[in-house]
Amino acid sequence: MSELITISPIDGRELLRRPHATRTDAERIARDARQAQREWARRPLGDRIAVLSAAIDVVLSRSDAFADAITRQMGRPIGQAPGELRGLAERGRYMLSVAEAALAPIVPPPKEGLERSIEREPVGVVLTVAPWNYPLLTAINSIVPALAAGNTLILKHSDQTPLCAEQLVTAFADAGVPAGVFQYIHATHDTIRSLIQSPAIDHVVFTGSVRGGGAIEEAAAGRFIGRGLELGGNDPAYVRADADLAQAVDTLVDGAFFNAGQSCCGIQRIYVHQSRYQAFVDQAVALTEQYRLGDPLDPETTLGPVVRARAADEIRAVIAESVRLGARNCVAPDRFPRAGADDPYLAPAILTGVDHAMPIMSEECFGPVVGIMPVASDEQAVALMNDSRYGLTASVFTRDTEAARALGRQVQTGTFFMNRCDYLDPALAWTGVKHTGHGVSLSVLGYHALTRVKSYHLRLL
CATH class of the missing domain: 3.40.309.10 (Aldehyde Dehydrogenase; Chain A, domain 2)
Incomplete structure (x- = not known):
């Protein structure tokens, strides 16, 4: 069995190692996510919001552990690491605050003898492939809206920051997020590719290189699933x-x-x-x-x-x-x-x-x-x-x-x-053009990317 090995940039020493999931493991994780999604989506939106709000509180209560893990895994100065926790809370809480409005039905003007609406449904199982440079902020952009909308989510973090995935999933579970709703996977590129190519995944969120985004596009070709790709910039x-x-x-x-x-x-x-x-x-x-x-x-x-x-x-x-x-x-x-x-x-x-x-x-x-x-x-x-x-x-x-x-x-x-730069306002859509990728996260539009629309056309007799 292959392993991921994380080398700390602080001193070049091995920080940790974890076994990579096999394809059988990946299939089990996806199956658990699929089964959990049905019950999770049936829960009232208000209940989901309450559980996710509690999860953010748990994460913040463990700020020191998260900050230490970030520094040891990717080298950010310890004095700056807590800022990522504050950003996580800002984005997560904002996305929860707009969930009801973002997911509310769209009702056209009245028409005699008809009831019409456009409603939003969860896409199903979301795979988030997150990078090491902002391991919490990049992940939370999809975790909170995906789960609030009634999806389940599998988080595949960079081999450089596996502790962040483990800590997030544990915190959400301790806050009451049900088993199977939010899971992590440590896996090779080949295993992730096979997962995307299978019917197990309904949407992929990726932050990383242009080359990595191309690999996601290739793996998803012909599956007609949603993809949100943020591929960097200059x-x-x-x-x-x-x-x-x-x-x-x-x-x-x-x-x-x-x-x-x-x-x-x-x-x-x-x-x-x-x-x-x-x-x-x-x-x-x-x-x-x-x-x-x-x-x-x-x-x-x-x-x-x-x-x-x-x-x-x-x-x-x-x-x-x-x-x-x-x-x-x-x-x-x-x-x-x-x-x-x-x-x-x-x-x-x-x-x-x-x-x-x-x-x-x-x-x-x-x-x-x-x-x-x-x-x-x-x-x-x-x-x-x-x-x-x-x-x-x-x-x-x-x-x-x-x-x-x-x-x-x-x-x-x-x-x-x-008069500013290098900042994400959660009320605004985070997106790019050209080789930066496509798709949207944050703002109410972030929910639109993680849901599908269904039109209801009811003729009254």
Whole structure:
């Protein structure tokens, strides 16, 4: 039997190992989910909401254990890990607060002799394949609305963060979620592929790479099931001449380097009006050099390792290739003595002299690296922001709301921000365009993705 082995990026040591589920195990888990779904869907919506609300409370009561697990598995500084628990609660509680409205029947205008309505039913069994970078936040986006809508859910977490799946399922069970309604599975890609290809799964939610999303699409081909795919980005920001520079620097440096830059909606490309360019770069470098790179279990650390040594090598290669093509790294690596040449501890990098022929500006780089370019106009900024195969979020920093709205209508993106970035508002739909994927999570539309509609046309005699 194969095993998953989780290596902690903190020290390169084995943290845990778990047996992978066999195909027989996967079939049993799916069968249990199918059987439990019928009874769970029959429970009144108010009962489901109450149980799920209690589950969120249980998770929060175990914040220290969740935070410790996140840090040890993927390296986020322990002082920042509790923020993910707060985000989980915000999203989960919001989604519960709109469940009744989102799932309410749509009743057309009256028509004599007829009763007509459009109602929403659960799709059945949902498979959520979640990543390691925000192991709770990415998962909760589908867990709460799927279960509230009357589905059951199987959570397959990254091999880097299996404890998060185990902790979530245990917490929900302790809150009273019935057996079979919410389960986890540790499995190989081949087992998950066979599960998706079988009649056992009715909807797949995936957050991860473009390559991984393609594998999901291939596995689901011909099954005509729903798929929600968030596949990453190379997110841009534009700092206009009228921006509050200090606020823009503070927000964008955090947006680029929080979680060691390992965020699908983290900032990777910054375009600054040429009149503010040098001042922006100088202030961004000064702020970046205040980060403390080190052991993420140390409360004073503000920048931890990236998830794996292999990922660090890939990030270093992006920096080296960009520099070879003419970029300049404005942050002196020797200011971060913990950084090593062959381990996951990376000094943050701010690259100037960049253009779109360089990988930092054209491809997703999942690490603490950002490129900054000067621009002469709004038109040039929009053209550069749209010059990407990704489209998850985009930001503009300005005091002119109308100008921001006009720019937002031109930028190809799923979410458009003014004077902020790298944030998910649960009241708004989380979606993307181009190679970022398709589908919707959060907001009332998140329920629509996890339900199917049925029309009732009743003729009265």
